[in-house]
Amino acid sequence: MPIQTRRSHDGQCLIIEIEGRFDFSTHQAFRDAYEHSGAKVSNYIVDLSEATYLDSSALGMLLLLRDHAGGDSAKITIENCNNDVRKILTISNFEQLFTIR
Amino acid sequence: MDESAAENVPLNILVADDSDSDRLILKALLKRLGHQVLDAANGHEAVLHFQEGAPDIVLLDALMPSMDGMEAARQIKRLAGERFVPVIFVTSLSEPEDLAGCLEAGGDGFLSKPYNRLMIKAKINAFNRMRLMHQALSDQRDLTNERNRQLLEEQHVARRVFDNVAHTGCLDAANIRYHASPLSIFSGDVLFASPRPAGGMLIFAGDFTGHGLPAAIGAMPIAESFYGMASKGFDGSDILREINQKLVRILPKDMFCCGVMVEVDFAHNQLGVWNGGLPDIWLIRSNMEQYALPSRHLPLGILSADQFNAEMEAVRSQPGDRLLLMTDGVLECANREGQLFGEQGVRNAIESTSAGSHPFDVLMGSIKQFTGQQKFGDDLTLCCVEMVEETGQATLTEEVGLSTLAGPSQWHCDYEIRDNTLGEFNPLPLLLHICMEVPGLRRKSGEIYTLLSELYNNALEHGVLRLPSDWKYTPAGFDRYYSERTKRLNRVSGHYIRFSFQHDLMPSGGRLRVTCEDSGQGFDFQNHPVLQSIDVAQSGPRYGGRGLALLMRLTESIQFHGEGNQVEVVYDWFF
Secondary structure (H helix, E strand, O other): OOEEEEEOOOOOEEEEEEEEEEOHHHHHHHHHHHHOOOOOOOEEEEEEEEEEEEOHHHHHHHHHHHHHOOHHHOOEEEEOOOHHHHHHHHHOOHHHOOEEO | OOHHHHHHOOOEEEEEOOOHHHHHHHHHHHHHOOOEEEEEOOHHHHHHHHHHHOOOEEEEEOOOOOOOHHHHHHHHHHHHOOOOOOEEEEEOOOOHHHHHHHHHOOOOEEEEOOOOHHHHHHHHHHHHHHHHHHHHHHHHHHHHHHHHHHHHHHHHHHHHHHHHHOOOOOOOOOOEEEEOOOOHHHHOEEEEEEEOOOOOEEEEEEEEOOOOHHHHHHHHHHHHHHHHHHHOOOOHHHHHHHHHHHHHHHOOOOOOEEEEEEEEEOOOOEEEEEEEOOOOEEEEOOOOOEEEEOOOOOOEOOOOOOOOOOOOEEEEOOOOOEEEEEOHHHHOOEOOOOOEOHHHHHHHHHHOOOOOOOHHHHHHHHHHHHHOOOOOOOOOOEEEEEOOOOOOOOOOOOOOOOOOOOOOOOEEEEEEEEOOHHHHOOOHHHHHHHHHOOHHHHOOHHHHHHHHHHHHHHHHHHHHOOOOHHHHHOHHHHHHHHHHHHHHOOOOOOOEEEEEEEEEEEOOEEEEEEEEEEOOOOOOHHHOHHHHOOOOOOOOOOOOHHHHHHHHHHOOEEEEEOOOOEEEEEEEEEO
8 A cells, every 4th residue: 555544642643654656646545545534633744755756746636635634724744755755845835835844 | 248149149150171071061060050151162262252251250171172271271361351250270180280380370279070069069159259359359449549539639629729729929939949749738738928018028838737638728718818918018927816816716726837937028138037836947148157047936726816926036137148948848858767857957958058059959959869869748848038139029919900999089097006006006907908998009009008117117116116227237236126126015105106198189190198196206307317318328316218218219208297206298199
């Protein structure tokens, strides 16, 4: 499974881990990961430490997650990006929408 | 297909055997199974019957006089072409070499003599299943091919419709070089260029997420907004705001458009640049100095109108400078080993550009060399615009001939913008629109726009914002000028700019009188060098010499009133 999810101990944070290529092929799995997460979740972490690549449809999926999590009030952190992934997020200026670390 | 039903359908079977008795036995057996039978006594006859009767399955004896089974099989397979007609050898041969020879000649299987009714029935059914499967596959392939052909045809028609909306504008101007695939619209890339009413150009390059029809549909309203607004005198920021808002409204949440807007102002030797999500724009100066202008904004179609920042970065320029813009496709070109051309590839190419070579050719050459291919994919868009002297540039085609509808000829109009609106709103398209109602002025839209924008920009930048125009003549001053401009635009409360228009009919045409008044301190117009003599055209405390000289050239008269904060120009047009 290229996408794994787990909860923080208090259950309020949903951590989505993506492995390998984060592109259109993971679309459905990524949606499933957050859509059935229940109402208790108040913030999200997208962990890209195992992601090797990210394309524009992945950026679109991150926007979908942001919309699902409340749009402008969404609390989403994208973490552990490799240099290539980080570069793509930077060119698109996604740090204006997400916390990237 | 229902298999049992298929098996019960009578088949047309060709039997070739030189032994009359064997042939009769086989024929009788097959008939009893419900099939129709064509029979031949040698290979030659078998081939003839095959051509006339088009049987579904062929049973061949291997050894026959006047063309043996092997040769008959070869000819029958050749005649069948793409149609799969099972050829089964009926034989008493048992040597592996002989049997292999039958298969090599095109045979699909064997039936050994003497005949067994059960085996014949099973073999015929098995080969019929294979035949039907082959048939279904080729039908599906034909259908797929046909659908694909239809799709391509539809894309070509859609492309023609798109071309009518997104006509190429002034992409063919002498100072623009570009590469864009004719079908790039279906890969999500767009490239537009339009001349502006007062001279200069606007260029937009965009790259949609996704491709195919959704990208093409998203591109349509962008083209309409871009060309419609550019020709009406809106500036790059206005158009970006409009495009962003439109895309936010129409696109699904996960779709957006990375884009670059470039405002090219030949008259003032200035570039305005906005980059939201596309690779670095490269500025290559005529002296070979190179600068990257990176993406500083989110792509279009994500942020709501109140969060969207459409501010363009002002870049000082001079004739011979070149600006290179590109979509992701350039960086994503891959060589045979799967390595990407990447940012480094672009950087290397640009750094290797020498004085005699064109950066567009150098970069295209580098990509070709890297990929080892002469042709590019659909999603590679590259455009290079060169700063040139203003004369000889493409301008909006002036609508020739007076409209049959007589527009307003005797009218007066006052328009004032105040306070924060000064920092947020560009009134020029609206003012131009009012003047364009007069058919005689419509033919002169470029001149009117120039006149209005010179008056407005002077009133705003030098009157209200009190920015000294001589700052713009040094590189450091230029940056200071624009950062101060942005800062001071936030402190305009209490200020105003007032336009007053008066239009009258004259025996030979019409006269437009425009007065522009601002709340600034004015200037000493009595002693302004340009007002003494047009030849002295460099700096001035308030009016850049160039703008004032331009106004003097365009109008019948120019007068300053009050403290110099009120300018009145008279513009005449003729039938």
